[in-house]
Amino acid sequence: MKREKILLIDGHSILSRAFYGVPFLNNKEGIPTNGIYGFLNILFKEIEIEETEYVAVAFDVPKPTFRHKLFPEYKGTRKGMPEELKEQVPLLQELLRKMHMPLLMMEGFEADDILGTVAKQMQAEGKEVVVVSGDRDLLQLSDEHIKISIPKTSKGETKVYSYYPKDVEEEWGVSPIEFIDLKALMGDSSDNIPGVPGMGEKTATWIIQKYKSIEEAYAHAEDSEFKVPRKPNAGKDLKENFELAKLSKELATINIHVPISLNFSDCKWENYANSESKELIRKWEFRSLYSRFEEAESTAEKKLSLPAWKDVEDPYLAKIAFKDAKKQKSAGIFMQADPSDGGKLYVYLCLSDTRLYRIPLSLCEEELTELLKEGEYFTLQLKDQYHLWEELLEGEIHDLSLGAYLLNPLKDSYAYDDLARDYMDLVLPGKKELQNTAEEGLYSAFVSWQAKNRIFQELKDTEQWELYRDVEEPLVPVLYRMEKAGILVDKEALLSYGEELKKNIAMLQEEIYAMAGEEFNINSPQQLGGILFEKMQLPGGKKTKTGYSTAVDVLEKLQEDYPIVGKILEYRTYSKLNSTYAEGLSNYVGEDQRIHGSFQQMVTATGRLSSTEPNLQNIPIRTEMGRVFRSVFIPKEGSVFLDADYSQVELRLLASLSKDEKLIEAYRKDADIHRVTASEVFHVPLEEVTPELRRNAKAVNFGIVYGISAFGLSEGLSISRQEAKEYIERYFTSYPKVKEYLDGEVAFAREHSFVKTLFGRRRPLPEIHASNFMRRSFSERVAMNAPIQGTAADIIKKAMVIVDQKLSEKNCQSRIVLQIHDELLLEVVKEELETVKDILVSAMEHVVSLPVPLIVEATVGNNWDEAH
């Protein structure tokens, strides 16, 4: 039988071959792309020659460079590699990932070793292997079913030289294994292999041909036959340098025992032409590849239907399905209500690639409860299912949507079809295209089963497994309990305040009409702009695409000279408060007088939560009038509110992550940080810092966390760009480590196209190399902000998990009801107050230990306003 064939490619080596073989190319943005281009040509050529679809590419993992500076810096630059080539490595990897190419990388192991291990493994599994590399180092791997293929590009043409053992023998006169010894004697400066001084190719070949190995040659070094032509001292050289030779051999030997294992079928390379990869091909202007990608994409479009499934109505059949699930202690599982069936609950089970069931929950409650006691199960959007059937809390159920969110938090959906597309290379019909609700459940269970290994592996590969397992997953039940608990609202008070607002709105409306001389819709920016800037001829013309800007900052400047503007601003405020909060919130108050909002865990790019239906994270506080809404949120009878918030987490994290001594010291002394900054930046003694200076310094501090830019700061402070620039420069002179840290983040982003938090959460930055200044600058600011904002998010999430756990350990009835990014609001049974306060504050403060301690301020109150 013909052996199946797999191509294993030495990524770095082929890239550098291509780099030197293809004339220098640049795209419009100045990104060097010649190596990538050459790599792709070699890749496609090899695939064509070898006629296989099974491919994988191995890369060295760059030595870790610690960005957080909590550890000494270690630079793992490949020496002798020109900058233009180095830059192309991450770009090529990005493209290959988008082309769905399996990348073999493992920390602590070189690509050579990975290739060697995998090649031998595949040969043992009965495959035909072709190892593609740019240099001869890998010839030692050549074997009965392992061919070493060395492409050489010159004058635009790529020729491929192939070596089975007999070809190695023919060209160098030694076997592949002996090739190691040959290299050990000769040495190789580019690989840092010393070799034996004075030994060149001729001498080394003679010795190895005669004695087969350096050990054997050493044993005979003093024999009379040890007579290398024209090298009378060769024996002596070897004798004297034997240790060096042995070391060289060790260095030259490829390790074929790397703890890696490759699944042949995972290497099937298809769907390389997709929208994401095509975008890069276009961006990098590889015109000659356009048509290849277009054609490939059209043939790759495929729709796969569901495996046959069973609609189980017979309790006996249900029992059988569950019995098998129990035996394997694992399954894809999904629960859903069917509105076309009176909201009846169904359980969907996927036991294998071909076994899929739909069972009414009423037929299998007992079996399901029993099943969840043992084993691990996989699903999507788990929190929603807890709301359907709380008993699911008892099982170990993994939420793959959550995993997919960590792998790419920029997506807008993590439903079954998204996961199938991204992790199974499978195009499934979207929810809207489905005929009935059953299909959604079946697909979800099926995808949960199919995508789990890939998603888990990627979480491990990206070092986000712990974040997933210890933070995101444990948070799911916590959020569920928060949503279930809800928060009590005094609806009467809410509505009566709304009435009050409405009266004011009506009054203001009349006044505005009178002043404008006509009636119009004040809520319409377009009409408002027309009245103000055309009819009434106020200064300060255009700003937006659709017409005049009527945003607060514009109107505030006009307020003093034009009374109507003040009225309009007032109208705006009242009308916002009324529609969003008075009317908006009251619509969500349920039978139990509580609002059960929902917390979204897979929305933000930075790892924060978000709050919807209604948004309980933007209840007013900054103005007296808005604050009233906080007082309508109240604890239930016998309870109080306990509110705890982190004091300036983000700035404290900035100090810790940058390790700036001056900032750390200031925080350790618990100084007023904005005042200290003002004193530093404006060269004023601490006691002489005016409120004005402090305000400015505070804006600078904010700016730093947001990813400072002179333009932004000048806008925020209404000062000139030049002044803003000076502020920033002086800030960085005062806190040099902060500058180093922020620059480091941007540099990291440029190299890897993502940044990460202290706990490993990633924020992709696909536009960090954009040619568009605005997009690129935006990515740079995000690179500075995301690690800080994200680390703060990680920290409070960890705290929530701990608090929830401790509350249940101590049998407390108190619960977390809200999270507002750096603040937790708890409804606390009065008797539990002291216990809960201790738990809460200490959990929040001790989540992580950093150079600057985290400080939590906790307050008790009979409504949210009082407690904050």
Add this chain to the structure above:
DNA sequence: TGATTCACG
């Protein structure tokens, strides 16, 4: 549906 505005951290 997208743009604008504004509430929060």
Add this chain to the structure above:
DNA sequence: ACGTACGTGAATCAA
């Protein structure tokens, strides 16, 4: 020369 502060969600208007 480019022309924005970071992260959200909801209400509203104008297509």
